[in-house]
Amino acid sequence: MSTDLAEKTPAGASVGSYLKSHLRDYGMLLALIAIMAFFQVITDGTLLKPVNITNLFLQNSYIIIMALGMLLVIVAGHIDLSVGSVVGFVGALAAVMMVEWHWSVYATIPACLLVGIAIGAAQGYWVAFWRIPSFIVTLAGMLVFRGASLWLLEGQSVGPFPREFQALSTGFIPDLLPFVKSIFGVERMNGLAVFAGAAIAALLVWLGMRTRTRNQAYGIEGEPFSFFVMRNVLVSGAIIFVSYKLSTFRGLPNVLITMGILTVIYAFLTESTVLGRRIYALGGNQKAAKLSGIKTERLIFLTFINMGMLAALAGLIFAARLNTATPKAGVSFELDVIAAVFIGGASMSGGVGKIVGAVVGAFIMGVMNNGMSIMGIGIDYQQMIKGLVLLAAVIFDVYNKNKSA
Amino acid sequence: MSTLLKMQNITKTFPGVKALDSVNLEVNAGEIHAVVGENGAGKSTLMKVLSGVYPHGEYEGEILFEGSEARFSGIADSEKQGIIIIHQELALVPLLSIAENLFLGNEVSSRGVINWPETFRKTETLLRKVGLREAPTTLVDKLGVGKQQLVEIAKALAKEVKLLILDEPTAALSESDSQALLDLLLELKSQGITSILISHKLNEVERVADRITVIRDGTTVSTLQAARAEINEERIIRDMVGRDMAHRYPERVRNIGDVLFEVKDWNVYHPDHAERQVIRKANFHVRKGEIVGIAGLMGAGRTELAMSLFGRSYGQNISGEARLHGKPIDTSTVSSAIASGLAYVTEDRKALGLVLDETIQKNISLANLEGISRAGVLNEAHEQTVAEGYRKAMNIRTPGVYQKVVNLSGGNQQKVVLSKWLFTEPQVLILDEPTRGIDVGAKFEIYGIMNQLADEGRGVLMISSEMPELLGMCDRIYVMNEGALVGELAAKDASQERIMSFIVRS
Numbered sequence: 001m002s003t004d005l006a007e008k009t010p011a012g013a014s015v016g017s018y019l020k021s022h023l024r025d026y027g028m029l030l031a032l033i034a035i036m037a038f039f040q041v042i043t044d045g046t047l048l049k050p051v052n053i054t055n056l057f058l059q060n061s062y063i064i065i066m067a068l069g070m071l072l073v074i075v076a077g078h079i080d081l082s083v084g085s086v087v088g089f090v091g092a093l094a095a096v097m098m099v100e101w102h103w104s105v106y107a108t109i110p111a112c113l114l115v116g117i118a119i120g121a122a123q124g125y126w127v128a129f130w131r132i133p134s135f136i137v138t139l140a141g142m143l144v145f146r147g148a149s150l151w152l153l154e155g156q157s158v159g160p161f162p163r164e165f166q167a168l169s170t171g172f173i174p175d176l177l178p179f180v181k182s183i184f185g186v187e188r189m190n191g192l193a194v195f196a197g198a199a200i201a202a203l204l205v206w207l208g209m210r211t212r213t214r215n216q217a218y219g220i221e222g223e224p225f226s227f228f229v230m231r232n233v234l235v236s237g238a239i240i241f242v243s244y245k246l247s248t249f250r251g252l253p254n255v256l257i258t259m260g261i262l263t264v265i266y267a268f269l270t271e272s273t274v275l276g277r278r279i280y281a282l283g284g285n286q287k288a289a290k291l292s293g294i295k296t297e298r299l300i301f302l303t304f305i306n307m308g309m310l311a312a313l314a315g316l317i318f319a320a321r322l323n324t325a326t327p328k329a330g331v332s333f334e335l336d337v338i339a340a341v342f343i344g345g346a347s348m349s350g351g352v353g354k355i356v357g358a359v360v361g362a363f364i365m366g367v368m369n370n371g372m373s374i375m376g377i378g379i380d381y382q383q384m385i386k387g388l389v390l391l392a393a394v395i396f397d398v399y400n401k402n403k404s405a
Numbered sequence: 406m407s408t409l410l411k412m413q414n415i416t417k418t419f420p421g422v423k424a425l426d427s428v429n430l431e432v433n434a435g436e437i438h439a440v441v442g443e444n445g446a447g448k449s450t451l452m453k454v455l456s457g458v459y460p461h462g463e464y465e466g467e468i469l470f471e472g473s474e475a476r477f478s479g480i481a482d483s484e485k486q487g488i489i490i491i492h493q494e495l496a497l498v499p500l501l502s503i504a505e506n507l508f509l510g511n512e513v514s515s516r517g518v519i520n521w522p523e524t525f526r527k528t529e530t531l532l533r534k535v536g537l538r539e540a541p542t543t544l545v546d547k548l549g550v551g552k553q554q555l556v557e558i559a560k561a562l563a564k565e566v567k568l569l570i571l572d573e574p575t576a577a578l579s580e581s582d583s584q585a586l587l588d589l590l591l592e593l594k595s596q597g598i599t600s601i602l603i604s605h606k607l608n609e610v611e612r613v614a615d616r617i618t619v620i621r622d623g624t625t626v627s628t629l630q631a632a633r634a635e636i637n638e639e640r641i642i643r644d645m646v647g648r649d650m651a652h653r654y655p656e657r658v659r660n661i662g663d664v665l666f667e668v669k670d671w672n673v674y675h676p677d678h679a680e681r682q683v684i685r686k687a688n689f690h691v692r693k694g695e696i697v698g699i700a701g702l703m704g705a706g707r708t709e710l711a712m713s714l715f716g717r718s719y720g721q722n723i724s725g726e727a728r729l730h731g732k733p734i735d736t737s738t739v740s741s742a743i744a745s746g747l748a749y750v751t752e753d754r755k756a757l758g759l760v761l762d763e764t765i766q767k768n769i770s771l772a773n774l775e776g777i778s779r780a781g782v783l784n785e786a787h788e789q790t791v792a793e794g795y796r797k798a799m800n801i802r803t804p805g806v807y808q809k810v811v812n813l814s815g816g817n818q819q820k821v822v823l824s825k826w827l828f829t830e831p832q833v834l835i836l837d838e839p840t841r842g843i844d845v846g847a848k849f850e851i852y853g854i855m856n857q858l859a860d861e862g863r864g865v866l867m868i869s870s871e872m873p874e875l876l877g878m879c880d881r882i883y884v885m886n887e888g889a890l891v892g893e894l895a896a897k898d899a900s901q902e903r904i905m906s907f908i909v910r911s
Contacts (some may be wrong), residue, residue: 155493277774
């Protein structure tokens with residue numbers, strides 16, 4: 001994850017000019033830090049309290065998970081408006097399966113993911129092979145699956161769910177390393193969380209250094225060394241800080257692990273695999289990609305299948321978090337997800353965007369939601385401010401692009 | 406006869422390319438003035454300067470129109486002065502009626518409300534003037550290209566035109582439509598309208614032009630006058646081509662082997678109109694180390710032939726056989742065609758050949774990602790080595806392979822496309838207009854690369870609309886017309902006249 005930001009520039013660039021020329025890559029990360037600092041101060045430190053950090057992850061996990069899939073869809077040059085409705089539908093389906101049909105949790109989860117895949121395939125089929133605009137197909141899907149969840153639940157809320165299912169969202173990884181807290185001599189501290197945080201930070205630094213030396217061996221110019229150090233100190237510091245904070249509450253939330261693993265997988269997929277590269281090429285110039293031997297239709301189909309699966313997973317997590325399925329679940333989630341991807345630097349016309357950007361974008365939205373709620377700002381103002389932030393982020397992006405062109 | 410327009414020492418540079426170098430053009434009132442030159446000579450750029458597409462300040466030199474200096478800030482500005490340009494790509498709105506198109510942006514209205522009866526009345530007058538018998542309410546969509554061209558001219562007349570510029574107006578027209586259009590030009594001339602005609606077709610120019618300005622490599626070469634009997638094809642061609650043929654194309658020792666690539670009875674039907682046959686029973690072959698050309702007019706079906714061969718990227722109901730080394734190969738999808746050893750360099754590199762917003766490195770590897778990956782995981786360091794290698798071998802002029810291709814000049818972009826295809830290790834390369842929109846120096850380099858490919862024992866099939874280029878580069882030339890290969894010439898027997906005579910006679 002750390003290597004994504006390591007863009008290449010000519011040798012000898014100073015930190016200042018390097019940052020200037022890569023403002024697009026780092027801008028949103030800096031914005032996130034600034035927003036967090038702002039709310040940390042204005043909420044008298046509530047934002048970064050262990051319980052609130054835990055909440056931040058729980059509240060935003062499903063948006064982030066869907067943003068991973070939406071990034072691929074948007075990079076491929078399409079859009080999926082149906083994800084909010086799919087969240088509602090899959091949550092409703094899971095509720096009916098478990099509560100009314102008495103299916104086991106372990107049958108329900110895979111079945112629901114398969115339904116998500118099928119939904120993605122059903123929409124992707126028309127987009128990919130019939131060239132129906134994705135806006136229309138998924139707008140139709142949005143209506144259909146919203147209706148379908150109403151129909152499934154007969155307008156009622158269904159719940160509660162078995163404990164194992166709730167654990168999907170509100171569960172925590174048990175402290176497997178209880179001895180750690182005795183080392184530090186802290187009473188309430190989850191050893192595993194601290195250890196995991198430190199380990200991940202170390203791993204990131206190690207991976208970053210390995211890529212850096214390998215690039216240098218091939219003569220690829222990377223970022224200035226001082227910049228490399230600064231970035232790694234910041235990122236690993238943030239990870240250790242967050243994991244320490246989490247450890248003093250209830251440890252690592254299950255959903256954080258799910259989200260983290262998925263983020264790593266998708267970052268790797270988009271940046272380091274043939275499949276990922278082809279999706280970017282497809283979004284950048286579909287005709288050229290096709291004439292280069294890339295099976296563009298199949299690729300579009302796959303991105304929608306993937307989106308369906310992730311939307312289903314998000315639906316399960318959301319239902320588990322509320323411990324009930326309601327017909328209104330997931331309403332307007334698609335807008336938050338799409339906004340996150342665009343705030344993260346993806347381009348409406350396809351071919352541009354990064355997984356880390358989408359995650360950062362989702363956190364910007366999440367932190368603002370959370371911070372403004374703590375401050376007691378009404379939903380009316382919240383919506384307006386979020387809308388303006390989305391607009392500002394995209395204007396910033398376009399401005400930077402024009403400047404560099 | 407008074408001078409209507411005088412363009413003096415016009416110089417226009419693009420990053421890396423000097424498109425115009427002190428060009429002079431003088432047009433008299435009431436004449437038809439032709440501007441001729443090879444592709445890329447700078448004709449269209451000159452017209453864009455004249456019509457304000459490149460506003461005052463973006464070029465050097467001055468424009469005198471009706472005796473006073475004109476500094477156009479945009480198309481609207483030059484149109485107000487009565488200079489109206491009709492582009493190669495027609496600028497009509499297909500789903501609006503003829504009348505709506507004629508007065509688009511210039512509506513007959515009072516206080517924003519359109520006066521339809523007056524609009525229709527004026528439309529009918531204008532249509533009569535250009536000899537188009539259609540109702541004013543007919544949608545432009547329903548008209549053929551020839552009639553659309555007439556609508557464009559009527560639209561120009563609606564704006565009180567003083568100087569009408571036609572950019573390759575007959576390029577897409579049939580013979581009879583072209584004749585009708587030229588007659589209309591003469592008719593307009595008799596009504597006192599001055600026009601500039603940009604054309605490749607020298608017989609047309611000869612027929613209607615009073616004077617001809619020849620442009621070559623961004624400079625004015627000569628202005629010929631009909632009145633002094635200076636206008637004849639030979640003279641025009643000599644001025645257009647200029648340099649000695651021998652020095653325009655790099656030397657090559659021919660080493661031609663066995664038949665490498667062979668296509669038999671290739672038939673293709675139009676993708677939308679299943680009954681229309683686009684390629685008729687094409688038979689041809691390319692030998693090892695041979696550069697084979699396909700000549701023909703625009704719309705002859707050359708690109709369609711190439712694309713249908715390359716993974717059925719064009720057409721439907723394709724039948725016929727493609728063989729490599731005598732064995733049938735699978736060309737049913739692009740990836741199988743690539744795997745079989747074919748490569749196709751498209752004529753439209755921006756729209757079909759490159760991912761413009763991506764780096765040179767990522768464009769070069771695009772058609773052979775397997776070559777830089779293991780088990781689906783990319784090795785970017787290896788990718789960089791590969792791209793760097795091609796950058797040096799092809800002499801792609803850029804600081805590094807992390808540059809986006811959108812910032813490169815046409816010649817360098819074309820080298821990136823060629824690199825992409827060479828990385829797939831093709832045995833046969835189909836090059837479709839490989840030097841279109843490239844300046845002279847880069848053309849020479851591309852020719853050098855083509856010769857090298859042939860020397861390495863590959864087969865090269867070259868499609869080009871520039872006959873001198875085909876004559877200078879090819880060992881053998883097929884002539885294509887209306888979807889069929891109508892002639893074949895060995896290099897030593899080929900000439901522009903013989904190629905044209907095949908086209909005319911078929």
